[in-house]
Amino acid sequence: MQKKGLLHQVIQHLCCLPGVGPKTAQRMAFQLLQRNRDNAKALAEILLKALAEIGHCQQCRTLTEHTLCEICVDASRDTTTLCIVESPADVWTVDQATVFTGRYFVLHGHLSPLDGIGPDELGLDELERLLAKGEVKELILATNSTLEGDATAYFIGELATKHKVQASRLASGVPMGGELEFIDRGTLSHAFKGRRKIE
Known part of the structure; x- marks a missing residue:
């Protein structure tokens, strides 16, 4: 496996994304560089623009x-x-x-x-x-x-x-469509404490 060069750096940097491990990062890098260079260029440009121009709202901080x-x-x-x-x-x-x-x-x-x-x-x-x-x-x-x-x-x-x-x-508890046997104890406990009257 290549441990140097730009390709390795691209894969390493893609790993900073949440939920992206080395294998996924590798697939992404090859997809962008081998089959999708136009989109890769557009992605790079929009990320640079976003980094330069996006900040925080002065009122709500989003x-x-x-x-x-x-x-x-x-x-x-x-x-x-x-x-x-x-x-x-x-x-x-x-x-x-x-x-x-x-x-x-x-x-x-x-x-x-x-x-x-x-x-x-x-x-x-x-x-x-x-x-x-x-x-x-x-x-x-x-x-x-x-x-x-x-x-x-x-x-x-x-x-x-x-x-x-x-x-x-916010109320917390049993999710819509959830079955009690699959709900963890903490969630079920919250659901019981936060129960409300049926109207």
């Missing part, structure tokens, strides 16, 4: 090439409801999968003291300034269902209480 993202400038969005998420990818996921019509605030992570990630690193000072203005009436805490995500949601819930803003946590 990725955008503008000062404010499309959601923040959309006058039809509900400015009184704010959904708190951990990453820009979560904004896309929630916006495409739900009927949520409010706005977002992106943390870019979760509280993790062992990794040196505290409230300042998550922009919670910015969030608190936003809450202090009084326009936001409800926070939807859509952090991940992990210990760190739960701790982050709890911390932000305390900020919401301080500013008299209603806070709610």
Whole structure:
């Protein structure tokens, strides 16, 4: 196996993508270089353009090439409801999968003291300034269902209480189409605790 040269470097760099191991990276590299050079060139050009032009929205902190993202400038969005998420990818996921019509605030992570990630690193000072203005009436805490995500949601819930803003946590539990025998104990426990009345 070749351990030097540009081909090896391309394969190595493709491995930085989530879920892409050496074999997948190798297939991608050969596909782009052997059969799809036009698309490879277009991909390289758009990545360079994106790196140069995409930054963070000054209001919600998601990725955008503008000062404010499309959601923040959309006058039809509900400015009184704010959904708190951990990453820009979560904004896309929630916006495409739900009927949520409010706005977002992106943390870019979760509280993790062992990794040196505290409230300042998550922009919670910015969030608190936003809450202090009084326009936001409800926070939807859509952090991940992990210990760190739960701790982050709890911390932000305390900020919401301080500013008299209603806070709610996303429900978690049995997925649509899920069968109980295949659900892990933690998920099932959350589902029981978060059960709601049938109307």
